Amino acid sequence: MKPSYTNFNDLETDLKRLNLERRIAWEEIKLLKTEFKDDLTPYNWIEPIIKKASKYGVFMLVRKMFTKH
Structure with missing residues (x-):
């Protein structure tokens, strides 16, 4: 409308407001x-x-330390 x-x-005033909205x-x-x-x-x-x-590497290192060879 x-x-x-x-x-x-x-x-x-309306044109200025619309221009500011456009610039924003x-x-x-x-x-x-x-x-x-x-x-x-x-x-x-x-x-x-x-x-x-690095998280995966730390996980694999810890896993290797606690598993038996």
Whole structure:
């Protein structure tokens, strides 16, 4: 439903508000793009793999210590 404006001040106020909302949305999109690029960096992929491998290695070491040969 389109709003009906009684004067130009209401129209200008609404246009300013809509412009601010558009600029905020644009900044949020830019922030999401940056976060997405950061998530795809190799360091962010390698770090969890190294952590899991080290946990698995410690588990295997402890298991080897407590099992009979």
